[in-house]
Amino acid sequence: MAKPMEKITWQELEAGSVVTEIGNARQYETGSWRSERPVVEARQCIKCGVCWLFCPDSCIVKAPDGHFEADLTYCKGCGICAKECPVGCITMISEEG
Amino acid sequence: MATQRKGIEVSIAMADAVAQANVDVIAAYPITPQTHIVEHLSEIVANGELDAEYVPVESEHSAMSVCCGSSAVGARTFTSTSSQGLALMAEIFYIAASMRLPMVMALANRSLSGPLSIWNDHTDTMMVRDAGWIHIFVENGQECYDNVFCGFRISEDPDIMLPLAINLDGFILTHMIEPVIYEDNETIRKYLPDVRMKNALHPDNPVSMGCFAMPEIYTEAQMSREHGVRNSYPTIVKAWQEWGDLTGRYYKPVETYRADDADYCIVTMGSYGETAMEVVDALREEGEKVGVVKIRLWRPFPFDDFRKAVLGKKSLIVIDRAISFGGPGGPVATELRSALYGKPGAPTIVNYVAGLAGRDVSRNDFKNIILEGKAKAEKGETDGFTLYGLRG
Numbered sequence: 001m002a003k004p005m006e007k008i009t010w011q012e013l014e015a016g017s018v019v020t021e022i023g024n025a026r027q028y029e030t031g032s033w034r035s036e037r038p039v040v041e042a043r044q045c046i047k048c049g050v051c052w053l054f055c056p057d058s059c060i061v062k063a064p065d066g067h068f069e070a071d072l073t074y075c076k077g078c079g080i081c082a083k084e085c086p087v088g089c090i091t092m093i094s095e096e097g
Numbered sequence: 098m099a100t101q102r103k104g105i106e107v108s109i110a111m112a113d114a115v116a117q118a119n120v121d122v123i124a125a126y127p128i129t130p131q132t133h134i135v136e137h138l139s140e141i142v143a144n145g146e147l148d149a150e151y152v153p154v155e156s157e158h159s160a161m162s163v164c165c166g167s168s169a170v171g172a173r174t175f176t177s178t179s180s181q182g183l184a185l186m187a188e189i190f191y192i193a194a195s196m197r198l199p200m201v202m203a204l205a206n207r208s209l210s211g212p213l214s215i216w217n218d219h220t221d222t223m224m225v226r227d228a229g230w231i232h233i234f235v236e237n238g239q240e241c242y243d244n245v246f247c248g249f250r251i252s253e254d255p256d257i258m259l260p261l262a263i264n265l266d267g268f269i270l271t272h273m274i275e276p277v278i279y280e281d282n283e284t285i286r287k288y289l290p291d292v293r294m295k296n297a298l299h300p301d302n303p304v305s306m307g308c309f310a311m312p313e314i315y316t317e318a319q320m321s322r323e324h325g326v327r328n329s330y331p332t333i334v335k336a337w338q339e340w341g342d343l344t345g346r347y348y349k350p351v352e353t354y355r356a357d358d359a360d361y362c363i364v365t366m367g368s369y370g371e372t373a374m375e376v377v378d379a380l381r382e383e384g385e386k387v388g389v390v391k392i393r394l395w396r397p398f399p400f401d402d403f404r405k406a407v408l409g410k411k412s413l414i415v416i417d418r419a420i421s422f423g424g425p426g427g428p429v430a431t432e433l434r435s436a437l438y439g440k441p442g443a444p445t446i447v448n449y450v451a452g453l454a455g456r457d458v459s460r461n462d463f464k465n466i467i468l469e470g471k472a473k474a475e476k477g478e479t480d481g482f483t484l485y486g487l488r489g
Contacts, residue, residue, distance in 0.1 A: 006313040010320035015258050016197030017318045018296045019305040 030057060034077035036092040042067045044089035051081035051090060100344075101279045107238035107270050108133035110277040111203055114245035116147045117285050121172035124152040124163035128182040129215045130267035131205035135177050157182040161189035168198035168260075169306055171297035173249060176200065179267055180207035180221045187225060193260045194229030195322060196307050199252040199292070200260045201245065202230075206367065206418075207267040208454040216455025217267040219367070219418035223428045229322050231261040231329060232395040234366045238275035241265050243346055246280075246289055250336045253292050257329045264395070266368040268455065280344060288343055330397050350399035353406050355381060356388030361471050362407060362444075364390045364415040366429060369458065373416075376463040387467055392429070400436055407437070410444040414470030417450045417482065426450075426482040447473045451485035462486065 003012070004027070014020055038051075045067035052060040052068050059074035060081060070081065082090040103110070112134050115123070123142070125135040142151040150167070154160045160176050168174045178186060183204065193200065209220040222232065231251065235241050244263050252261040265271060296304050310318050334350065341347030354374045356362050363373050370391040380387050390406050390413070392399075407413060417427020425431050430448035437443035447470040452458040458466075466485055473479065 005311060008314060008317060010317035010324070013314075013317055013321045014296060015321070015325060016195065016296070016306065017308065017310065017314075017321065018196075019308055020296065022303055 029073050031059075031071075031073045031075050034072075034075060034095060036077040036079065036094055037072060037075065038070045038077070038079070038081050038090045039093050040067060040069045041089045041091070042069075044087055046087055048086060050084050050086060054080050054084045056080060099281045101281075103277055103279060104274055105238070105277055106133065106272065106274050107241050107265070107277070108205075108272065109137050110238055110242045110275075110279075111245060111265075112137035112141065113279065114242045115175050115201075116141045117280075117282060118175075118246055118249050118289060119173065120147070120149050120175045122150045122152065122163070122167035122174045123176065124154055124160045124167070124174075125176045125178065126154055126157045126160050126182060128157070128179050130207060130217070130271045131177045131179045131182070131203065133271065134203050134205070138175075157185040158189060161186040161193060164200050165189060165193050165196065165198050168193070168200045169196070169298045171292050171294040171299075173253070173292050174198075174200035175202075177203040177205065179205045180209055180215075183221045183225060184209065187228075190225055190230070191228045192307065195318075197258040197322075197325060198260060199249075199258050199294075201248040201252055202260065202262045203241075203245075204262040204264050205267040205271045206264055214454040215267075217269055217418075218453045218455070219264070219428075220420075220453075222262070222264050223419045223421075225262075226396070226428065229259070229326055230396065231257075231259050231326070231333070232264060233261065234264045234393055234395055235270070236368050236370045236391070238270065238273065238277045239346065240348070241270060242277050242279070243340060243344070243348070246285055247336050247340050247348070250289050250340075251329070251333050253294075254332050254336070255293055255295060257325070257332050258294070259325060259329060264367060269368045278344075284343055288340060327397050330394075330399065333394060333397075348393060349402070350392075350394035351402040351406050352391045352393055354389040354391070356390055356406060358386060359388030360386045360411045361467070361474070362388045362390045362410055362413050363463070363467050363470075364392065364413050364429070364433065366392045366395065367418070369416060369418075369452070372458070372460060372463055376460050376467065379460075380464065380467060385467075385471075387471075398432065398436070403433070403436055404440060407444055408440060408442040412445045412447060412471065412474035412479075414447050414449065414467055414474075416452075416466065417448060418452055420450055420453070420482075420484075430482065445474055445477075445479040447479055448482035449485045450482050453484075456486065458485070
């Protein structure tokens, strides 16, 4: 794991700020500023994977029983999964209250 | 080592130099007065004389984008533009420097619109002064030819990795037929190694380029760029020195002519240096203690060389080829004033803006500028700038 962004000095940056560590976007926890989260009704889920396919942040993961749910560390709460789910088993719930 | 002296249009000589440098990718859109350079290169490629990709793009924005892509995979990359073309490139021009992508641009300096004009001054290059490119100004056809090789050598040096613009005055240089000494390919190969890029895009060594930066890292990224440009200085000097050792033609960041014992110096960038030297010769015969200071390296700015050349003089008469509307003077004079502020022995600066959009500045005009400038300096009239030859 590379250093957190706020600890990197200018001397440690590669020329052109080229990122040489693969997949380090994982360190950037985009779920921290979400206003709504998707909640899946697992019993209704038909395990088709449409939400997984459409998620722009690739944060949908497969649960052990085969249904899909969002990894809330990265989910920005855009609601695309809820909109695309063919059986309507995903509901967006406000993070407030 | 065989050299060949040719009487040739400067644009054609420059295109020949790019071909001799064995460039891999050329992406450019034709615009006056740069057109002959890329036109001739397209012929060289179409005739099978150079194994390169010539990408005839639909705009300058695309030209610079193609150049970024080709440079990113480690291909030797060349482009050329002027004025409005540079303005359209501006977005990607900055990005090329920020991503530290080596390439050479022949920037045939032309006035920016408006009013629409196709003629020569430095308003286009001053627009991108702060983009983080290396900027070299050349004076004549030989310097254009030579600096193509020096340009690639500097730009692609693993310690530098920065795009580089060769500023040549549109028409005054691009369309002039001059004697140019061509070096043989063996000399060029000796001087110019293949591109060696540490983080070139390649499936075996995946990297991400051009990522976005949060406020937590943007400042550090800018400092890394600042350090890159500033620290390119010794490598640039070395590259010019080695070119001189091979060919006998030496270049320096700041060059002077009859300046050592001069009280007053005229400061120029680009082709005006040639006329200034002639006029100084004539004025010397009339007993005027005048000299010429020519700034060849504009970025990184050679502060030490410049101060060494001018501290102790009475005054500098600085010719700018661009206006900063509502500002303190032309961009060159403004920077020189700043470079000298508070330094013991600093000369005063009288600033003239001359030769806008190709208005001719003759030997007689140079003489007027020097003598008028000297008189102004003696009277202490050193604020702001004067538009030379203005009616009304």
